[in-house]
Amino acid sequence: MSYDTTWASNTPSDHPFCHTDPESGEWDPLDGELTEKLNTRSYVSLSRDRMGSPAPIPSADSNADPDVSLFDINMPGALTVAQVEALDLDHWLLFFRKNLVHMEDLVGWETMSMTEPQSIKGIIAELAAVLGPTIVQNSAVDLFG
Numbered sequence: 001m002s003y004d005t006t007w008a009s010n011t012p013s014d015h016p017f018c019h020t021d022p023e024s025g026e027w028d029p030l031d032g033e034l035t036e037k038l039n040t041r042s043y044v045s046l047s048r049d050r051m052g053s054p055a056p057i058p059s060a061d062s063n064a065d066p067d068v069s070l071f072d073i074n075m076p077g078a079l080t081v082a083q084v085e086a087l088d089l090d091h092w093l094l095f096f097r098k099n100l101v102h103m104e105d106l107v108g109w110e111t112m113s114m115t116e117p118q119s120i121k122g123i124i125a126e127l128a129a130v131l132g133p134t135i136v137q138n139s140a141v142d143l144f145g
Helices: 006-010 032-040 046-051 081-085 120-131 133-137
Strands: 018-020 027-029 093-096 099-102
């Protein structure tokens, strides 16, 4: 990807095109130095470059916390616990060993919590929260496929 700023050269000087530094929040002019760095790197922070610090290396699981439920982070677009509780998860079908079984037939289903992300009920509840009621009513879950 190449960033072309030639179109910005004819703009009034009181309205220059700028880029917000992702670390300092400062506005940097979208000029040759910044454009050149954006053309060669996927992450550019001029404030970090000025300090001589290396760019951060993102960790694949830096945001992963197995003990945090999807319901705890209030993910936009996902159903809430109350909305998922209103769904009939007990009769949502599970495809297991070429058979369809109701979730309620799983050992311990009734004692598991929807907000426990490591339980099968918690996993199913989070799946229902992101898929929505229409898909839950018209599908089967294949966790082991």
